[in-house]
Each structure stands twice: as C-alpha cells, then as structure tokens.
Amino acid sequence: MKIGCGIHLILKLGIINETNNISVKGSKEVVIYGRRKKVVPIITCDNPFELIFNGETYNLSNGTQKVLNVQICEGKNVLKFIGDGTVSIEYRGGSL
Numbered sequence: 180m181k182i183g184c185g186i187h188l189i190l191k192l193g194i195i196n197e198t199n200n201i202s203v204k205g206s207k208e209v210v211i212y213g214r215r216k217k218v219v220p221i222i223t224c225d226n227p228f229e230l231i232f233n234g235e236t237y238n239l240s241n242g243t244q245k246v247l248n249v250q251i252c253e254g255k256n257v258l259k260f261i262g263d264g265t266v267s268i269e270y271r272g273g274s275l
Contacts, residue, residue, distance in 0.1 A: 206259060211256045218270060218271060222239060223266070224242065226265075
C-alpha cells in the first residue's frame with residue numbers, strides 16, 4: 180500500500196484468535212500465544228467466574244467484559260478460569 184510522499188506501509192499478517200464456548204467445571208486453563216503488541220482480550224461468561232492471570236485474581240461477572248489489567252503479551256499467556264459454566268475469549272493482535 181502506498182501512502183503519500185513516497186512512504187510505503189507493509190502490513191504483516193495479524194492474529195485473530197477466538198476461543199468460543201469453553202466449558203469449565205471447577206477450573207480450566209486456557210493458553211493464548213501473543214505477539215509483541217499487548218492486547219486486552221474480550222471475555223464473555225454465562226456465569227460469574229474467577230480469573231487468575233499472572234498471579235492476580237479477578238472476578239468476572241456474567242456477560243461480556245474487558246479486564247484492563249489482563250493484557251496478552253508476547254509469548255505464552257495462561258488464563259485460569261475457576262467456576263462452572265461457559266467462557267468465550269476474543270483476542271486480536273498483529274504487527275506493522
């Protein structure tokens with residue numbers, strides 16, 4: 180793609196990762212591999228859950244939410260959900 184004044188912008192393929200309808204009975208760990216750019220995932224729960232991420236515990240209510248302190252970073256990210264029900268996670272990342 181060409182942008183005025185002879186500047187060229189090259190877009191590399193990004194990541195769109197949707198993990199839908201994860202059944203949780205008691206607890207479940209979900210692994211997301213992130214890119215360089217930090218991204219806050221969108222989490223949807225059908226029941227209240229506890230989420231453990233990087234040693235911190237967050238209370239999730241039913242519905243769709245973002246927890247601003249949960250940032251998917253480069254490499255392996257482990258999200259542990261505690262509770263009973265269904266969880267969906269949407270994560271979008273990429274690079275320029």
